[in-house]
Each structure stands twice: as C-alpha cells, then as structure tokens.
Amino acid sequence: MLTTERKALLMDRLRRDGRIVAKAIAEEFMLSEDTIRRDLRELAAEGLLNRVHGGALPISPDLPDFATRTRIESDEKQRLASAAVTLVSPGQMLFLDGGTTNAALARILPRHFAFTVVTHSPTIAAELEQHPTAEVILLGGRLYKHSMVAVGAMTAEAIGRLRPDLFFLGVTAAHPTEGFSTGDIEEAAIKRQIVQQAASTWILLTSNKLDAASPANVVASDQITGLVVSNTVEASRLAGFEAKGIRLLRA
Amino acid sequence: MLTTERKALLMDRLRRDGRIVAKAIAEEFMLSEDTIRRDLRELAAEGLLNRVHGGALPISPDLPDFATRTRIESDEKQRLASAAVTLVSPGQMLFLDGGTTNAALARILPRHFAFTVVTHSPTIAAELEQHPTAEVILLGGRLYKHSMVAVGAMTAEAIGRLRPDLFFLGVTAAHPTEGFSTGDIEEAAIKRQIVQQAASTWILLTSNKLDAASPANVVASDQITGLVVSNTVEASRLAGFEAKGIRLLRA
DNA sequence: TTTATTCGTGCATATTCGTGCAATTTCATG
DNA sequence: CATGAAATTGCACGAATATGCACGAATAAA
Known part of the structure; x- marks a missing residue:
C-alpha cells in the first residue's frame, strides 16, 4: 500500500x-x-x-470556526466597513458576498433609509434579521460549507435574474496583474457571474490579502470598480491597481 | 472511546x-x-x-429563575427533537421548516450517516455549518423577517422542483378539526406547498400549541403524517388527531 | 448534628506518544 | 546503469497520558 x-x-x-x-x-x-x-x-x-x-x-x-474568525482582525474590517457604507444610496439593490468582512459591513448598514440587500450567504442574512429598513433577498443553492455561501446551478439561475447596483465582492487574494482570486473554483464561478450582472463591484480588502494569489481566479483587475483599503497600506503597493483604472477608497 | x-x-x-x-x-x-x-x-x-x-x-x-424557565421550555423541545431524529434515515432528503424547535432538531441531526437537508431558513442553515455529513440546500426568496424564512415566488418555484422524503413542519397552533395554522398568510402558503411536495410531513408540537388556532391556516389535519408530542400530554388531548389517522410519536 | 455522597489528591498500572536509529526501498542525477 | 540522497518502515526506550483505586476532606441532605 x-x-x-x-x-x-x-x-x-x-x-x-x-x-x-x-x-x-x-x-x-x-x-x-x-x-x-x-x-x-x-x-x-x-x-x-x-x-x-x-x-x-x-x-x-x-476548528477555529466562523464565529471565531469573525472576532479576529475585526479592527481593520470595521474600518473598511465604515468607509464602505458611504457607497450605499437609498433605494439601491446591494449584493453582499459572504465572508467575515462583508458580515461586518452588514452589521453597520444605514438604518435611516430603505434599500434591498441580496445575498447568497445565510450568515449575512441572519445578521440582517434585526435591520429595520433593509429588504433582504436570500439566494438559494447548495451550501458550500467552508465559507457558508450557496453555490451551484440554483444560485446561478437566481443571479441571472438580478441586476444589482452595487456588489461587495469577497476574495481571499488580490494582485494587480493576476487579478482577484479565492479558494474554491465553484465559488469563484458564482462570484464572477455576480460581477457581470452588477453595475459596479467593490472589494473590501484587508491588507493581508494584498499581492497574493489563491487557487481559483475570480476576475481580472479591470472588472472591478474600486477597492476599500486601509490607509496604513503604502500607496506604492496600490499603484498597480490604480494603473488599471480601479478607484481607491482609503479607510 | x-x-x-x-x-x-x-x-x-x-x-x-x-x-x-x-x-x-x-x-x-x-x-x-x-x-x-x-x-x-x-x-x-x-x-x-x-x-x-x-x-x-x-x-x-x-438569573436562576429565568434560566430554569427557559431550560424547562427548551427541555421539551430537546426531547421532541431527540425523538424526531429517529425518523431520519440515511440518504433521505429532509426539509426543515424554520422555528426554534426545528433549530433544536438541526443541532442534533445524526452525524454518522449522510443525508440532504433542505431549508428556507438561513438560521437553520447556519446551525448546520459545522455538520460533517449533511448536504445543505438553501432555498432563496424574500426574507420574512419576523420568522426569518424565505417566502414568495422565488421560494415557491424552488420548492416545486423538490420532492423531500420527510418534511418537519413548524406551526404555531394545532387543532384536531381546525387543522394546523401559523401567523402569516404568505408563510402559510409556502408551508402548504412543501406539505404537498413532501412524501411525509411531521410536526414537532410543544404542548402550549395544542388546541389553539392562529390566523393563517396551513393545512387540514389529514394532510399530516404524524406528530411528535411530549409524553406529559394526556392521551385524551390527542385522540382527535389519532382519529384523523395521524401517527403519534411520544417523547 | 449526623450521615451519605461527592470531591480531590496521591499512587499504581496500562496504554499511547515521540524520538532516535537502523534496515530497506524508492527516487534523482549523472 | 550506478550511486548517493531521500523516503519509508519497524523497533527500542524513555516520556507523557489515561484510568482506576484508596483515603481523607469537603459538601449536601436529613
């Protein structure tokens, strides 16, 4: 053997x-x-x-589960989330990808005007249970357990019917020339489809994900509208993204 | 061990x-x-x-007072859930409705064989994040916030494609002649549709829901396969259900 | 207070673990 | 093909861990 x-x-x-x-x-x-x-x-x-x-x-x-992961590194995530909410306008349809950073964003979404949130993450949906003004649309599908998002044909079909104004994409790695990537191919396919449907796509990027690459490519750099990045990151590390026409929101 | x-x-x-x-x-x-x-x-x-x-x-x-009270309340739910898991067989497709009783059931689903869980509740789905052998299918739709389940056309369409072996229905009231009911009409419609699709339907019924009626009727008594009820409930209170051919599982 | 459990500690025993080592096989390179 | 390097495997042995028992102390109940 x-x-x-x-x-x-x-x-x-x-x-x-x-x-x-x-x-x-x-x-x-x-x-x-x-x-x-x-x-x-x-x-x-x-x-x-x-x-x-x-x-x-x-x-x-x-295993350090989802709940634990939520707690660590929350400081930078909070700052990114706080900056990102300024991108949200009344009446918009947002699409929130899964992940702990987007969960932080979900928790602080504006409560004084109405908008629609679409998500394929039951965790994000649960975060919005208490939200007074958000209409929540949950997308179904087979649950990919590691990151707790729905994937597969059912999800893809539902996405095809939506045209979100603003997509907050979650990735595990970002590189100016390699583009944005994540751990799972199927998950990447869903993310890619949402990017294509959405009018604009932003990424909340914690500094540890910069200049890295993960197995499954999601989209090339030029597909992304903008990045929300900590202002502790040197501008030189972001020059490659700016050259591709990506907007930067420093937090 | x-x-x-x-x-x-x-x-x-x-x-x-x-x-x-x-x-x-x-x-x-x-x-x-x-x-x-x-x-x-x-x-x-x-x-x-x-x-x-x-x-x-x-x-x-x-506080000890409150703690014992919730413990006793959840005690019944735990017992119902423990009895209900015996209804689950390997390879089956279960449909879990929302609600705290079904959440208790989700937490103790068997971990030594594989099966599929379908749910339209992100809360239930989140409970199953750690489950090693369950394939989880999440159904999408507009989230009805009060009870945190997906409802509406999207949900109905997805349900129409499924034929679950076993549906654990959640209701807020049960009456032998009035049937089973819940608080919201739209939610009731979804529940009714799942009952029609499922090969069998069981209800985990805490004793406080017996002989009551809620605004929105879900199904008549004869649509239900069986009830899981605490053995502290007198048999006389359940005779009406037995007369309708409903099986009883005492816990 | 008295009595019966339950607890904690020390100790003996058995199992399991990790490391170092030697024999053997497999791999890589010229 | 030849040969040295690397990997694999089993064994020996001291260390670490797990478990049960005994016995005095602590705690709850009557």
Missing part, C-alpha cells in the same frame, strides 16, 4: 466513522502503530484532521 | 440536557466516576462548563 494511498484511506475512514483509533487501524492495515501514528501526525500538520490521544477526530468540532 | 471524543460527548450532553450528573454519565459510559470527574474538571478549567457538586451545568450568567 502506498503511503499517499494509505493517508487517503485514513481520511476516508475519518469521514465515514467520525474517528480513527490508531491501534485498531494499525491491526486492520497490518502495519505498525508507529506508521499510523506518523501518518496521523502528518495529516494533522496539514490541518486535515485533529490528532488526539489514541487516534484522530475530524477537524470540524474545534 | 477516545478521551477527546468523550469530552465532546459530554459537551453535547450538556447542551442537550442542560446539565450533567457525573454518576449517571459514568454508568452510561461504563467508566469510573473518577474519569468523568476529571473530564468535567478539565472542561471547567477551559471555561466550557460550570462545575458543580454532583456534575456540571452550562455557563449561563442568566
């Missing part, structure tokens, strides 16, 4: 049984416990499972 | 039952009380629960 193959089997087992007991698996595979332990250690180092005494458990139970 | 796994189970128990009795759990897990005590001590040190003489309680800064 190949090492990689064995690791894949371990991950299958973990998904199937919800846990792995090192000793039992070693017997079943007719290998020393050391080998299994080593595999588990390495898989844990890759963040694929949760190593515990006696075996391993799935990552989900105590 | 792995140590970490056991601790997770204890936390689950605490969430479900609102309390842990060390001796009882030790017997159930067939372990010495020492081990359970040690676990509880460590969980308490992590700030995850409140260690008390004889067991543990959730961390709730609430």
Whole structure:
C-alpha cells in the first residue's frame, strides 16, 4: 500500500466513522502503530484532521470556526466597513458576498433609509434579521460549507435574474496583474457571474490579502470598480491597481 | 472511546440536557466516576462548563429563575427533537421548516450517516455549518423577517422542483378539526406547498400549541403524517388527531 | 448534628506518544 | 546503469497520558 494511498484511506475512514483509533487501524492495515501514528501526525500538520490521544477526530468540532474568525482582525474590517457604507444610496439593490468582512459591513448598514440587500450567504442574512429598513433577498443553492455561501446551478439561475447596483465582492487574494482570486473554483464561478450582472463591484480588502494569489481566479483587475483599503497600506503597493483604472477608497 | 471524543460527548450532553450528573454519565459510559470527574474538571478549567457538586451545568450568567424557565421550555423541545431524529434515515432528503424547535432538531441531526437537508431558513442553515455529513440546500426568496424564512415566488418555484422524503413542519397552533395554522398568510402558503411536495410531513408540537388556532391556516389535519408530542400530554388531548389517522410519536 | 455522597489528591498500572536509529526501498542525477 | 540522497518502515526506550483505586476532606441532605 502506498503511503499517499494509505493517508487517503485514513481520511476516508475519518469521514465515514467520525474517528480513527490508531491501534485498531494499525491491526486492520497490518502495519505498525508507529506508521499510523506518523501518518496521523502528518495529516494533522496539514490541518486535515485533529490528532488526539489514541487516534484522530475530524477537524470540524474545534476548528477555529466562523464565529471565531469573525472576532479576529475585526479592527481593520470595521474600518473598511465604515468607509464602505458611504457607497450605499437609498433605494439601491446591494449584493453582499459572504465572508467575515462583508458580515461586518452588514452589521453597520444605514438604518435611516430603505434599500434591498441580496445575498447568497445565510450568515449575512441572519445578521440582517434585526435591520429595520433593509429588504433582504436570500439566494438559494447548495451550501458550500467552508465559507457558508450557496453555490451551484440554483444560485446561478437566481443571479441571472438580478441586476444589482452595487456588489461587495469577497476574495481571499488580490494582485494587480493576476487579478482577484479565492479558494474554491465553484465559488469563484458564482462570484464572477455576480460581477457581470452588477453595475459596479467593490472589494473590501484587508491588507493581508494584498499581492497574493489563491487557487481559483475570480476576475481580472479591470472588472472591478474600486477597492476599500486601509490607509496604513503604502500607496506604492496600490499603484498597480490604480494603473488599471480601479478607484481607491482609503479607510 | 477516545478521551477527546468523550469530552465532546459530554459537551453535547450538556447542551442537550442542560446539565450533567457525573454518576449517571459514568454508568452510561461504563467508566469510573473518577474519569468523568476529571473530564468535567478539565472542561471547567477551559471555561466550557460550570462545575458543580454532583456534575456540571452550562455557563449561563442568566438569573436562576429565568434560566430554569427557559431550560424547562427548551427541555421539551430537546426531547421532541431527540425523538424526531429517529425518523431520519440515511440518504433521505429532509426539509426543515424554520422555528426554534426545528433549530433544536438541526443541532442534533445524526452525524454518522449522510443525508440532504433542505431549508428556507438561513438560521437553520447556519446551525448546520459545522455538520460533517449533511448536504445543505438553501432555498432563496424574500426574507420574512419576523420568522426569518424565505417566502414568495422565488421560494415557491424552488420548492416545486423538490420532492423531500420527510418534511418537519413548524406551526404555531394545532387543532384536531381546525387543522394546523401559523401567523402569516404568505408563510402559510409556502408551508402548504412543501406539505404537498413532501412524501411525509411531521410536526414537532410543544404542548402550549395544542388546541389553539392562529390566523393563517396551513393545512387540514389529514394532510399530516404524524406528530411528535411530549409524553406529559394526556392521551385524551390527542385522540382527535389519532382519529384523523395521524401517527403519534411520544417523547 | 449526623450521615451519605461527592470531591480531590496521591499512587499504581496500562496504554499511547515521540524520538532516535537502523534496515530497506524508492527516487534523482549523472 | 550506478550511486548517493531521500523516503519509508519497524523497533527500542524513555516520556507523557489515561484510568482506576484508596483515603481523607469537603459538601449536601436529613
């Protein structure tokens, strides 16, 4: 049995049984416990499972979950969100992408005039439960759990019927020449479609995402209307975006 | 049983039952009380629960009066949910209506086999973020804020394409002759449509909803497959439903 | 107060872990 | 093909962890 193959089997087992007991698996595979332990250690180092005494458990139970991620780095996100709300006008249809930065934006959307918010993120929708003046349209689809947004054919179809005035796009990486990218191909496809439908697209970009690239490209730089960026970022790092005609809103 | 796994189970128990009795759990897990005590001590040190003489309680800064009241209220919901999960089989497509009782059900859905959950409630969807084996389909639409479910034409269209095996319907009132009802007409229309599409429909009915009527009728009694009801309710109050051919699952 | 649980600590035992090491296989490079 | 490097695997052994038991202290109940 190949090492990689064995690791894949371990991950299958973990998904199937919800846990792995090192000793039992070693017997079943007719290998020393050391080998299994080593595999588990390495898989844990890759963040694929949760190593515990006696075996391993799935990552989900105590992975820094969405709620935790919301708390960290909230300072910069708050500032970006505060600046971004100035882009919203009465009566507009906004489209809010998923992600913690957009969740911060959802929490501080204006309450003194009416507008429509479209989102494919149930988390964002839940944030807007208490909002007095926002009409919320939730887009359905298969939920991509990692980032908690609806994706797939159902979502795409619903997007095709909408023409949002303003789209707040969420990405995990931004690069002047490589464009904007995210972690999942399917998610990227949905984002790309929304960009095409929307009259304008803005990105709230925390500084750690600058000059990076993620696996799945969303759109090229020239598709984006503007970026909301912290004013602690040196202007030189943004010159590449300005050259592409992207507007900058410093926060 | 792995140590970490056991601790997770204890936390689950605490969430479900609102309390842990060390001796009882030790017997159930067939372990010495020492081990359970040690676990509880460590969980308490992590700030995850409140260690008390004889067991543990959730961390709730609430006033004791209010706390016990909500615990008792949610106690019934937990029991109904625990009974209802037995209705779920591998590979099924469930439809979960909105509401706090169904949210309780979502939290304890089986984690050892796969199934599909359809919901038009972003709150329910958010509850299922951490679920390892559930494929979640979110239905879109305009959000009716009071109960946080998607309603309207978009939702209706999406429902029309689905044939769920099992629908857990939420209502605010149940009456043997008047049928089942809820507060909002538009919401009732959506519920009615799901009942028509689903192969079977069950209602988790807390005792305070019995023999009452709300403004908007959802369906007549004979449209419902079964009710999940607390076993503290006298059988006489349920005779009317049984006469209509409704199955009863006592919890 | 008395009595019965429950708790915490110390200790013994068994299991599991990590590291270093050697034997073997596989890979890369010339 | 040859040869050295890298990876894989099992074993040994000391360290860390988990568990149950005993016993005196603390707590709740009567």
